[in-house]
Amino acid sequence: MRVLHVITGLGVGGAEHQLRLLLKRLPHECEVVTLTNPGPVADAIRADGTPVHVLGMRGNRDLSAVPWLARLIRAGRFDLVHTHLYRACVYGRIAARLAGVRGVATEHSLGDGQIEGRPTTRAVRALYLATERLGRTTIAVSNTVAERLRAWGVRRIHVVPNGIDAAELRYDPGIRAATRVRLGIPADAPVVGTVGRLVPSKRVDELIRAMAAVPDATLLVAGDGPERAALEALARKAGGRVVFAGATRYPRGMLCAMDVFAAPSTQETFGMAVLEALAAGLPAVYVTCPPLEELPPDAAPHARRVEPPSLVDGLRDALDRFGGARLPVPPAVDHYDITRLAGVVGQVYDHLESEGP
Numbered sequence: 001m002r003v004l005h006v007i008t009g010l011g012v013g014g015a016e017h018q019l020r021l022l023l024k025r026l027p028h029e030c031e032v033v034t035l036t037n038p039g040p041v042a043d044a045i046r047a048d049g050t051p052v053h054v055l056g057m058r059g060n061r062d063l064s065a066v067p068w069l070a071r072l073i074r075a076g077r078f079d080l081v082h083t084h085l086y087r088a089c090v091y092g093r094i095a096a097r098l099a100g101v102r103g104v105a106t107e108h109s110l111g112d113g114q115i116e117g118r119p120t121t122r123a124v125r126a127l128y129l130a131t132e133r134l135g136r137t138t139i140a141v142s143n144t145v146a147e148r149l150r151a152w153g154v155r156r157i158h159v160v161p162n163g164i165d166a167a168e169l170r171y172d173p174g175i176r177a178a179t180r181v182r183l184g185i186p187a188d189a190p191v192v193g194t195v196g197r198l199v200p201s202k203r204v205d206e207l208i209r210a211m212a213a214v215p216d217a218t219l220l221v222a223g224d225g226p227e228r229a230a231l232e233a234l235a236r237k238a239g240g241r242v243v244f245a246g247a248t249r250y251p252r253g254m255l256c257a258m259d260v261f262a263a264p265s266t267q268e269t270f271g272m273a274v275l276e277a278l279a280a281g282l283p284a285v286y287v288t289c290p291p292l293e294e295l296p297p298d299a300a301p302h303a304r305r306v307e308p309p310s311l312v313d314g315l316r317d318a319l320d321r322f323g324g325a326r327l328p329v330p331p332a333v334d335h336y337d338i339t340r341l342a343g344v345v346g347q348v349y350d351h352l353e354s355e356g357p
Helices: 014-023 038-046 065-075 086-099 124-134 143-152 171-181 204-211 226-238 252-257 274-277 309-323 331-335 338-355
Strands: 003-009 027-033 052-054 078-082 103-108 137-140 157-159 191-195 219-224 241-246 259-265 284-286 303-305
Touching: 003 065, 003 086, 014 027, 014 038, 014 171, 014 274, 014 338, 027 038, 038 052, 038 171, 052 143, 065 086, 065 124, 078 086, 078 309, 078 338, 103 338, 137 143, 137 338, 143 157, 171 252, 191 252, 191 274, 191 338, 204 219, 204 226, 204 309, 219 252, 226 241, 259 274, 259 309, 274 284, 274 331, 284 309
Parallel strands: 003 027, 003 078, 027 052, 078 103, 103 137, 137 157, 191 219, 191 259, 219 241, 259 284, 284 303
Antiparallel strands: none
């Protein structure tokens, strides 16, 4: 089977990295189209051996994307089109229908009242649902996302969680030492860290305020985004030591440099960063993480869920209890193994193929 994956962009991000991990394990012949922003993940996918096409859309209303995609689908003799992220799902589903090819979409980022950071207005929802009906099925990355899709009226849903490659995140003391030297963090400093795009929904501002009440600890913020300047100004005002490391293609070095991972966001459709931290042997303090909330507590004994007002207490407790020690990788990480979950995606493809045109 030949599969064309269509994604909105290939800069640094969770959905983008998830696509790369999936492509490396699917037993199908795959190619990728990015509508915009052929960033570092595009380079990584090409290095893995998968062709990447760049459409170069000029804006959200660049309707030339539809015939361009339809021509590519026909010329490449693709059997299935798999779309990722809102804009790619809208344009990709239409193009797949025009080309007479089955379509499947993965819904990565449907939050409570927002999708990929934009409000789910009546118009956004109507366009999503109109194009959803052109495809065969939607893959939801968690039961939380599936429930929101059903509330919208979407009925053809497969729940296939995001996956994690634990080997890519394994703790290495040499990487820890080198990363701390590069960032100017003393070898013996206790470090609380977070990884993610710097947008309001991630609530890094709350983490900065909380760290002011955690003396002697350094906060390491790995990521970039439109809120960075405001967060840097807040850090200067709030006091305490905060290191902004910028965007990183792979989080391993940053996770190795940390002692406790913090995820203060109240809006998560999955929460991959928490699982990545657990794979690196870190204790984690989080507000929302659907993949852990769907498992029994002993699947991740060193991950503590807190209510937003208790963030400071959670951070203090984790630093006091674990003191920078590396912990065993918990069963939750194996549960979300990317190789197994890529096989489940392959089963969805096979089911669609068996249904016929």
